[in-house]
Amino acid sequence: MASSLPSPSAAPPVAATDLPPEELRKALRVMVLARTLDERGINLQRQGRIGFYAPMEGQEAAQVGCAWALSSKDWLVPAYRELAVALTRGVPLRQLVDQLYGSRADLTKGRQMPNHYGFAQYRFVTPSSPIGTQIVQAVGLALASRYKGEHVVAVPFFGDGATSSNDFHAGLNFAGVYRAPVVFFCQNNQWAISLPRAKQTRSATLAMKADAYGFPGVQVDGNDFRAVYRAVREARERALKGEGPTLVEAVTYRMGPHSTSDDPGRYRSNEELAQWKRRDPIERLRLQLAQEGHLTEAEFEQMQEEARAEVARTIREAEVEPPPDPESLFDDVYRVPPPSLVEEREEFRDLLREGVIKP
Ligand SMILES: Cc1ncc(C[n+]2csc(CCOP(=O)(O)OP(=O)(O)O)c2C)c(N)n1
Numbered sequence: 407m408a409s410s411l412p413s414p415s416a417a418p419p420v421a422a423t424d425l426p427p428e429e430l431r432k433a434l435r436v437m438v439l440a441r442t443l444d445e446r447g448i449n450l451q452r453q454g455r456i457g458f459y460a461p462m463e464g465q466e467a468a469q470v471g472c473a474w475a476l477s478s479k480d481w482l483v484p485a486y487r488e489l490a491v492a493l494t495r496g497v498p499l500r501q502l503v504d505q506l507y508g509s510r511a512d513l514t515k516g517r518q519m520p521n522h523y524g525f526a527q528y529r530f531v532t533p534s535s536p537i538g539t540q541i542v543q544a545v546g547l548a549l550a551s552r553y554k555g556e557h558v559v560a561v562p563f564f565g566d567g568a569t570s571s572n573d574f575h576a577g578l579n580f581a582g583v584y585r586a587p588v589v590f591f592c593q594n595n596q597w598a599i600s601l602p603r604a605k606q607t608r609s610a611t612l613a614m615k616a617d618a619y620g621f622p623g624v625q626v627d628g629n630d631f632r633a634v635y636r637a638v639r640e641a642r643e644r645a646l647k648g649e650g651p652t653l654v655e656a657v658t659y660r661m662g663p664h665s666t667s668d669d670p671g672r673y674r675s676n677e678e679l680a681q682w683k684r685r686d687p688i689e690r691l692r693l694q695l696a697q698e699g700h701l702t703e704a705e706f707e708q709m710q711e712e713a714r715a716e717v718a719r720t721i722r723e724a725e726v727e728p729p730p731d732p733e734s735l736f737d738d739v740y741r742v743p744p745p746s747l748v749e750e751r752e753e754f755r756d757l758l759r760e761g762v763i764k765p
């Protein structure tokens with residue numbers, strides 16, 4: 407895999423971008439906020455305060471760069487690792503943390519695993535856990551939006567592993583045939599749990615798979631915010647002009663474990679991690695801004711400090727929310743519940759009252 411890595415000594419020259427420095431500083435702030443919550447997320451699980459966490463450390467530039475290039479009405483169709491996408495779209499930190507706790511304040515009512523959040527208001531679709539399913543869902547959303555005359559794209563977020571799923575091929579083929587306004591955003595973070603990219607496919611790149619479906623595929627340095635932003639913006643423009651989908655492969659790295667149920671030390675080396683840490687996406691954008699005279703060290707430290715304080719305050723507030731009302735598990739399935747379910751609900755209420763079932 408080392409052969410596919412860009413050489414750290416040959417850092418690319420600072421790329422031109424249409425984004426003014428203030429926008430880039432805002433993007434960096436979101437990247438820092440995402441990393442801060444991510445670190446706390448792992449610790450909260452280790453301390454037994456939440457049940458599960460899937461970190462995205464290392465993928466901040468890919469996620470923020472992509473989401474920054476979209477409009478607020480474009481559909482986001484994520485997997486379980488898209489924290490920084492949600493933050494870029496403007497989802498309040500508190501709503502994300504409430505979902506991690508699955509408390510009464512959680513919009514998904516404690517029914518989804520942590521990280522599997524959805525926000526209708528932000529067009530951030532709740533992920534389905536089976537790998538690749540969001541790809542076909544996004545194609546459907548894109549076509550439906552076009553029929554309705556909306557000037558938007560749909561963006562499924564998926565990993566290198568998902569490119570082996572049936573839904574990847576079905577989704578790309580259908581989108582190609584119907585020129586669906588989709589930007590397929592693949593974060594190639596080198597691993598699908600313990601399966602390395604080299605064992606995922608013999609294709610030289612993931613981007614080239616788009617060739618078979620008759621539309622462009624572009625590979626981009628996923629740790630370079632500006633490169634990702636530019637690639638997604640161009641793909642979006644193509645889609646909106648009616649020229650069809652694009653597959654964007656953002657080459658990046660999952661620095662943490664797959665999830666809190668995983669120990670990456672069992673399948674990958676410290677050297678590999680160290681190599682990628684030298685390509686840290688946050689450090690890259692920070693350095694670019696500093697070199698261009700748009701960010702001082704003190705300003706960056708303040709960004710980190712503010713993020714830490716905001717995350718700590720949000721966790722403190724979210725943690726005292728009570729758990730969901732146990733009886734609410736009977737809600738939302740039927741508009742008019744069948745008699746058997748009404749009966750079951752009454753029985754459940756009795757067991758709660760008698761203390762046989764504890765909330
Ligand atoms: C259809 C299906 N098969 C297997 C799994 C178990 N699983 C969960 S995550 C994952 C790896 C996905 O890797 P990738 O697409 O590269 O995304 P990443 O986790 O690296 O972000 C697997 C195999 C699943 N959720 N769904």
Ligand SMILES: [Mg+2]
Nearest residue numbers: 565566597598
């Ligand atoms: Mg992966």
